[in-house]
Amino acid sequence: MATVLYDTGINPSLIRARRVAVLGFGAQGRAQALNLKDSGVNVVVGLRAGSVSRAPAEATGLSVAEPAVAVSKADVVVLLVPDEKQPKLYADIIAPGLRKQGALIFAHGFNIHFKRIVPRADLDVILVAPNGIGEQVRAQYLEDHGVPALVAAHQDASGRARELALSYAWAQGHGRAGIIESSFREEAETDLFAEQAVLxxxxxxxxxxxxxxxxxxxxxxxxxxxxxxxxxxxxxxxxxxxxxxxxxxxxxxxxxxxxxxxxxxxxGEPARKAMREILAEIQNGQFAGELEQELAAGxxxxxxxxxxxxxxxxxxxxxxxxxxxxxxxxxx
Ligand SMILES: NC(=O)c1ccc[n+]([C@@H]2O[C@H](COP(=O)([O-])OP(=O)(O)OC[C@H]3O[C@@H](n4cnc5c(N)ncnc54)[C@H](OP(=O)(O)O)[C@@H]3O)[C@@H](O)[C@H]2O)c1
Known part of the structure; x- marks a missing residue:
């Protein structure tokens, strides 16, 4: 049985002592940047030049900068743009721009697990994956509740990646609902499977x-x-x-x-058999490959x-x- 962690025992000061750049102001970016601000964390939103999200982000009182600028001043970068855009953003901006021994946070395990991003070895690479859409992540936080989340550390260069993951999860209100320690693999595969088989x-x-x-x-x-x-x-x-x-x-x-x-x-058994096949296609990378072909073809x-x-x-x-x-x- 997995251990479920709650706010008690989590150290909020770790994330509060970091400068955090949230890249993207979509479903998760908006929710997480605002939750960080309200949790007393120093946060800047990274948005590309001419972004339609700049005015809405600034209207909430958040600071906004272009991604390269936001990353260069950050200790922690949270990658909240669509999964298929993340590898290029990592290669162009984060890999050359994020300070040594910085931390990189993902909300979904796909790109790390399927090796679409192979991060610099000096970085902490952390997963804080909410079990809920961005709207709920924000709405629940505002009501003093939270959505549950899975956390994991793929790389622990600082020796404090787990502690930082929990601290970040605290700032999102996940510790009010339940935090489960998992892995990028478990999160990526179960998330894809649940989307395909059930949700x-x-x-x-x-x-x-x-x-x-x-x-x-x-x-x-x-x-x-x-x-x-x-x-x-x-x-x-x-x-x-x-x-x-x-x-x-x-x-x-x-x-x-x-x-x-x-x-x-x-x-019945035919549906259960199909589920096992679908899971195998996720595990062996077939689904990820098909998805990439679909994306590449428009x-x-x-x-x-x-x-x-x-x-x-x-x-x-x-x-x-x-x-x-x-x-x-x-x-x-
Ligand atoms: N959707 C959810 O509720 C949900 C739930 C759990 C986990 N996740 C995970 O959270 C992450 C973010 O997903 P999301 O659904 O929040 O994404 P999203 O809403 O589609 O992200 C949109 C944001 O990404 C920016 N963006 C798009 N392409 C970009 C690029 N090439 N360079 C820089 N910025 C770019 C957009 O910029 P503009 O504003 O300039 O257009 C916009 O601010 C993903 O890893 C996803 O798997 C999402």
Whole structure:
């Protein structure tokens, strides 16, 4: 069992004594830079010349500099630009610019684990990976809560990388929710797997298949939408709060009986076999290679899928129903 750490025993002064450059002001960059500022950390946001994010970042009271300038003055650099942009930014700006014995922090293990970035040996290389989107990282922090996070040290040149990782995690509010000591490999592989098998790939295809089944059997699309998509949030919230067993005990006996007897037929051995194959493709680097080919070619497969998805009946029905729900909400 993994040990889960909380704020008690973490040394906040370590990160507070460092000058931190956060590169990027997107989903995670905005949240993490603001959390650092509110935690009393000396932070500057690194944004490229002409960045559309400069004005919004400055409006929050954060200091902004171009990446090379921000990196040259920092003890700790947090790489919060899209994963596919990180190797070039590391090679062009961080490798030549970050001071000796500095620290480099990632929010996802991909580039280190799959060796797309091989950092200088004198650096501490740290992972602080939030289990939540940037919006939650900020919103939870403001409410005196936090999202959980995984931390790891890939290189510990200073001998204090673990302590610094925990201190940084403290500044993000992760110690209020739970910090797990992990590795870049474990984080990268489990994160990709969860996205593919459950959170994105699994869930969307499950909803789509169930919706199609009902519509093809002659049921109204609006009814199928509410039954198969809308209610997912209610169930997810219940599982989030009470766990799977607790959710099952809260629903009707009819629903619970259907769950036990029919669920294993939907997610049976073929689905479990597919999951094992998907995990193997992540572990052996096949998925990373396919992703890079897609990126290099300008996202041809993704563009086709986006058009195909927009044309689905579930999108048309859902768009109308969601708009009407919002109008109703606004008018009270
Ligand atoms: N999305 C999440 O909530 C989430 C959750 C967990 C972990 N992560 C990890 O967090 C990291 C950041 O992801 P993200 O989703 O926050 O990224 P993001 O929102 O897509 O990042 C956008 C920011 O990156 C900047 N940027 C893009 N290309 C750049 C370049 N070539 N040079 C300099 N700056 C560049 C953009 O600059 P401009 O403002 O100038 O356009 C913008 O400020 C990734 O490692 C990701 O895996 C993300």
């Amino acid at each position: 994105c790939g699994g869930l969307t295809h499950l909803i789509q298949a169930a919706f199609d089944t009902l519509v093809q059997a002659g049921y109204e699309p609006e009814v199928a939408y509410f039954a198969c998509l809308h209610e997912v949030k209610l169930m997810a919230d219940m599982i989030f709060q009470h766990g799977i067993a607790g959710m099952r005990e809260s629903i009707s006996t009819t629903a619970e009986f259907g769950d036990y007897t029919r669920g294993p037929r939907v997610i 996202l041809p497969a993704i563009k086709v899928e986006r058009v195909r998805a927009r044309a689905q009946l579930i999108e048309k029905v859902g768009k109308t129903l969601r708009e009407r729900m919002r109008v109703r909400g606004r008018s009270g």
